[in-house]
Amino acid sequence: MGPPEERSDADLIAAHVAGDHDAFGELFGRHRDRLWAVALRTMGNPEDAADGLQDGLIAAYRRAGSFRGEAAVTTWLHRVVVNACLDRLRAAKVRRAEALPDDLDEGTARGSTITSTPDDPADHALDAERRREVLDALATLPAEQRAALVLVDMEGYPVAEVADMLGVAVGTVKSRCSRGRARLAELLGVGDTPGDPDHPQQRNPPTSAPVRSTRPRGPPAD
Structure with missing residues (x-):
């Protein structure tokens, strides 16, 4: 008997909404590197990026039931994370020339x-x-x-x-x-x-x- 088929992103969202406690973690693990790279470049430093990413993931976790499939799951995740980062930037009125980190993983x-x-x-x-x-x-x-x-x-x-x-x-x-x-x-x-x-x-x-x-x-x- 072969290994079970990998669940799609949409399947993982649906499973999470249905009460599967592992589904959201699996979904995040699948897209973590790309979401982190976007948060890091948007926020400008690892500390703020970690906060923005965390805000976004909490929002996605809580709002997963509102996902209707009009866009790809990855698009939806990026939307939530980027908007969480932008909310932090707006709240802090960040308009300073702060160097972005050198340690971005370009492979992501x-x-x-x-x-x-x-x-x-x-x-x-x-x-x-x-x-x-x-x-x-x-x-x-x-x-x-x-x-x-x-x-x-x-x-x-x-x-x-x-x-x-x-x-x-x-x-x-x-x-x-x-x-x-x-x-x-x-x-x-x-x-x-x-x-x-x-x-x-x-x-x-x-x-x-x-x-x-x-x-x-x-x-x-x-």
């Missing part, structure tokens, strides 16, 4: 734009410096723009799926990404790239240019 990202493993130590040092500059600049963005860029540019999610995660229109995600990229380009002194998040150059930029484009100065905009 779906489409990270900041990946490189050069063999030459000098190249490695340069790559690390560029990555630090990008992450430091990213941390200065308003929370909503940062979340959009993290999900679209660093995690590689389609714009439409990110719109579902954030509960906003597709055009709003594109606007936030465009403004965020314009600001990053200004901070980093790099040239602009096409503003449409679905543009091929936006989805797969060369590693020598670790940022796509960025947002202008001024008040946060949706």
